[in-house]
Each structure stands twice: as C-alpha cells, then as structure tokens.
Amino acid sequence: MKKIILITGATDGLGKVAAKDLAKKGHTVIIHGRNKEKAQALCKEIKTETGNKNVDTIIADLLSFTDVKRMAEEFKSRYERLDVLINNAGAMFGKNREVTKHGTEKTMTLNVYSPMLLTELLMEVLVKSPSARIINTSSSMHRRAVMPDFDDMQLEKNYSPTGAYATSKLYLIWLTRHMKSELRKQGIRNVTANASHPGAAATQFGQNDDKGFLVNMVFKSVSVLSKIFPTLASAEKGAATTIYLATSQQIEGVSGMYFDNKMKEEKPEDKHYSIENEKILWDSCMQVIHPYLNK
Template sequence: MDRKTILITGSTGGIGKVTAKALAKLGHTVIIHGRDKEKTASICEEIKSETGNDTIDYVIADLLLLSEVSQLAESFKKKHKRLDVLINNAGAIFGKERETTQEGFEKTMALNLFSPFLLTQLLLEVLAKSPAARIINVSSGAHTMSGTPDLDDIQSTKKYSFGNAYGLSKLYLIWVTQRLATELKTNGMSNITANSLHPGTIKTAFGQRAKKGFVVDLLFNISMLFAISPEKGAENTIYLATAKEVEHISGKYFSNKKIARPSMKYYSPENEKAVWNYCKLITQPYLD
C-alpha cells in the first residue's frame, strides 16, 4: 500500500472521526482537525492507541473564521511538505435566526462553502507535490431541497431560512468542486482531482445544536430514527480517498460509491462561475 498523508476537517466527531480512524487503520498518515485543542488532542491519542498507527497528528481551527482557516493551512505547511488527500468534511446547519461570524459572514456559507474553498486554495501548493492528490468535499443530498438561489444575495441578507441556506451551501459546494476540477486541468495541475459526495442520512450530532424550533426539531429527530450509522456514512469518503479506480476521476458527485447526478434544477455554467467568483472575492483577503 502506498502511505498517503490525509487531512480531514471536522474529525472530532461524526462521519469525520470514523473516516479518520478507518484511514489510520489502513496505515495512512492522518491529520485530524478540531476546534477544541483538548478534545482534538485526546481523539488523536484515541486513534493512535486503537489503530496502532503512530503517524496521527492534529490541527486546530474554528472553521467559521477564515482567518483561522489561514492559520490552519500555515501550521499544516510548517509540519508537512506534502498532502495527498484533503477531505473537507466539517459542516453544519444553523438555527432559524440568521447569524453572522465575527468576520461578518453568514454562518452557513462561512462554514460549508467559504471555509473549504479557502482551505483548498491555501493547500494547493502542498497537494501539487503529491503524484496523485485528491480533494474530497462532503456535500449533501439536501442540495436538492433548496429554494431558488439568489446569486445576488448568497449570504441571505434579504431572506433567510436555515434549511435553504444549508441546501444552497451544499449545492454551491458541488458547483465550486466542479469548477475547481476544470481549473486544475486548465492550470496543468492534473495530478489533483476534486470530487464531492453525499454521505447518506447519518446518525451523528449533526443539527442537534441548532435552534430550529420545536416542530422542525421533532421532524429532525424522527428522520434520525431512520438514519444509518456513521461507519456506513464514512464508506463513501473512504472509498474516494483510497480507491484506485477513482484516481483519475474529477469534477464528479458521488453517492453510495458511485458517480451520481447532482440536481441540475438551478445549474448553468454562468451560475457555477458566479458562485466560484464570489468565493474568490470573499476569500481573497485571506489568501495572502
């Protein structure tokens, strides 16, 4: 087996933690990520002792803040000269009131879209050093459930609903992944692939903290009764990170370890480009 260096965001719980453990078990160098130092360090030790793999490290950042995304990339690059797989897994749904980060961005877009976009851009130079690098963006089947995108108001300043913001953030993540795949090819970086995926409906802590209102919380909890295990949910990510047969596939959306067709309802090359350019604009100050 060729040992890969793999960075997974949001690996202190849920699908990310299971993914990290499985990849560590396979003998890869795994860099986990969390926002709480004590919790992350303890999970790092847990993975080492459970898998017998000593090549586990961690990085810390609150990914709601783009300045912390930059710091994460810097501390990663100080320690690691190469990256083979970047898994942008961290993500969340927020509450019924629109909230902004200390940097002024709507929280859903900040965490689920701007943060993976920026982290990817900042790590491209280390990904480029791998003979065959992979970028995996964890999206969601919820991208099919959003309302009509307002590309002049991506951060929902005029009209906000948490479900819509979440669905759109995951739709835009699929679009920027597609666009990234094209950009990588155009810029002669065809050793790097970029794909997105839907993990399934998984029983994790996902959505539990968000204040969604009594009825929505109830419906959410009922849907969780039918959710599958994080072990099952991690399978698609592990497959995209390791399977030989996907090494050259780029710009696709995967579900159940197969290429799937994302919703085309609001897709157009112009819309994809508009979202890409918007992410570029937002993240530009954090790129230098």
C-alpha cells in the same frame, strides 16, 4: 502508497469514523477540530486502537478566515505534501440568521467559503503529491435548494436553516465542478476534486442549535430511529463513500463528479445549474476569500 490525509471536522460523526478507518489502513491522518482537548483525546484513542502512531491534530475555528489561514500555514510548516484533503466540516445553524466576525453568514462561511479558502491555501502542498484528492462533503439536501440569488450571497433577504444548508451544499457541488476546470486551466493534472453525500447517518449532526420545532423533530427522529434500527443509517455507512474517495484506485483521475452514499457516481440536481451560474458563484466566493489568500 500510504497517504497524508487531512480531515476537517474529524472529532465527531462521520469525520471521526473516517479518521479511525484511514488510520487503521496505515495512512498518516491529521484530525482537525475546534477543541484542542477533544482532538488530542481522539488522537490518543486512534493511536491506541490502530497501533498507528502517525496521527496528528490541528486546531482551528473554521468560522474565522484568519484561523483558516493560520491552520493552513501550520499544516505547511509540518508537512511537505498533502495527498488527500477531506472538507468534511459543516453545519446547519439555528432559526435566526447569524454572521461571523467577517460579516459573512455562518452557514455559507463554514460550508462554502472556508473549505474553498482552505483548499486554495493548501494547493501548494497538494500539487506536491503524485496524486492528490480533494473531497468535498455535500448532501442530498442540495436537491431542496431554490434558485440561487447571487445578489444575496449572505442570505440577508431570505434565510432559513434548511434553506441555507441546502443552498450551501448545492454551491459546494458547483464549486467542485469548477475546481476541475480551474485545475486543468492551470495545467495541474495530479489533483482531482469530487463531492459526495453521506446520506442520513446516525450522528449528532443538527442537534445543537434551535432550528424551529419541525426541523428539530426531524433531526431527533433520525437519531431515535437509528437506535431502534441500528442498520438504518450507521455512521460507518455514512463515512464509506468518503473513505472510498480517499483511497480507491478505481477513481484515480476522476474529477468534478458527485458520489452518492453507496460509492456510486450520481447526477446532482441541475435544475438551477448553468456554466454561467457556476462561474458567477466561483467569482463571488473568490471575491470573499481573496483577502486571505497568499497572493
């Protein structure tokens, strides 16, 4: 069955690789990006390279909850169902803490709140799929997260770019787990949710903002090493698990799991995990996004 697949952050890096591969396989692919010209240029490129005319674009700034809501409404006006939602967009921001116009810290907004909001807003078209899949892109960096402070969800007391990123990716794994139980509680059996990490891949990720000297050097060294050793970490390898989770029959019905960059189930770091913490996190995030839900 050919799927309708929406990929956020698909104009660069792993999202772009996944979009090309999935279009080549004949699926309908909707490319999300912030820049209209860039997204449309990629759309044209993919159509030319793959011969697949079912490639579309959707533009939104995921640092804006109102834009996320508009994006979801636009998608639902064009498509009756959604088979795969790939929450791929994410970032590590600069060394100085920044907030959005909503007052939420940027890392948490892009990596946690917006994917959760978009997923909730698109649930009505996901449930119309015979077998829908939600794929949340986490990171092995989640293993570096310190004990979460649920009284400081906006990281006002303790912010660093790497710390914020690690925490956001840990949260994404917990939210994916909780989504499994929420779906079951609502009697939804045809929608699954899984998280994955792409490994260190040769993309431009992490090279736009000043994160401090040492962190900047780490990201630049990955880029340099990948050019010297092309097989070290290609974007194609980085996108492989995402593509697998979107299409493989082997994971039909599998939900709430975390997959490594070799398409295998992996146990995430659970030293800070508890069912209670998972529920606290879910409720806290729902409180943030609730004003933008169609309730």
